[in-house]
Amino acid sequence: MKTLNEYLVEAEKNHGHMCPGQVLGVRMAMLGCRLIGIEEPKVGKRLIVFVEIDRCAADAINTVTGCRLGRRTLKFRDFGKLAATFLNTETNEAARVIALESSRELAKQLFGHLPSKKEQQMEAYKTLPDESLFSWRRVRVNLPDADRPGHPLARVTCDECGEGVNDHREVTRGGRTLCLACAGERYYEALD
Numbered sequence: 001m002k003t004l005n006e007y008l009v010e011a012e013k014n015h016g017h018m019c020p021g022q023v024l025g026v027r028m029a030m031l032g033c034r035l036i037g038i039e040e041p042k043v044g045k046r047l048i049v050f051v052e053i054d055r056c057a058a059d060a061i062n063t064v065t066g067c068r069l070g071r072r073t074l075k076f077r078d079f080g081k082l083a084a085t086f087l088n089t090e091t092n093e094a095a096r097v098i099a100l101e102s103s104r105e106l107a108k109q110l111f112g113h114l115p116s117k118k119e120q121q122m123e124a125y126k127t128l129p130d131e132s133l134f135s136w137r138r139v140r141v142n143l144p145d146a147d148r149p150g151h152p153l154a155r156v157t158c159d160e161c162g163e164g165v166n167d168h169r170e171v172t173r174g175g176r177t178l179c180l181a182c183a184g185e186r187y188y189e190a191l192d
């Protein structure tokens with residue numbers, strides 16, 4: 001594993017700016033990897049991360065782990081929480097790490113002499129021990145074969161819209177095979 005400072009340089013490049021979320025996300029990912037016995041996150045293909053927020057820290061987690069949506073190694077669960085679960089697919093060890101609400105207040109108390117909230121938080125997130133920033137627990141993650149990296153397990157065509165659907169994301173309704181959009185989970189409305 002690289003050092004915190006090395007990862008922060010990479011994180012700034014990858015994310016486009018430096019921010020408290022980069023520091024917290026890098027720390028979270030380094031801790032998560034260590035908890036599941038992964039010392040070199042980018043070596044091999046055993047690490048999968050479930051990230052529960054789509055804000056700054058998510059990019060930092062990508063920087064450290066190399067896990068990406070396009071490789072099926074980064075899973076997004078939109079829970080709106082600054083939390084992530086790290087899974088070692090070789091050993092099935094997994095740990096969920098969540099940022100403590102109290103760390104913001106702690107940043108203000110300890111680094112109040114710094115001019116901005118951003119600087120106070122960045123300094124706190126760089127220097128405080130893991131125990132002051134996060135709580136974590138060991139968890140079990142059931143990762144279906146259809147969610148794992150590798151070639152698609154199946155591909156069908158929706159009986160309604162004719163679009164292709166990979167990896168068993170289709171549903172069956174009244175004997176018809178439907179994509180999730182045609183089954184009612186459409187997030188868009190066609191205009192023409």
Ligand SMILES: [Zn+2]
Pocket residue numbers: 015017018019021022056
């Ligand atoms: Zn940011």
Ligand SMILES: [Zn+2]
Pocket residue numbers: 158159160161162163178179180181182183
């Ligand atoms: Zn469809």
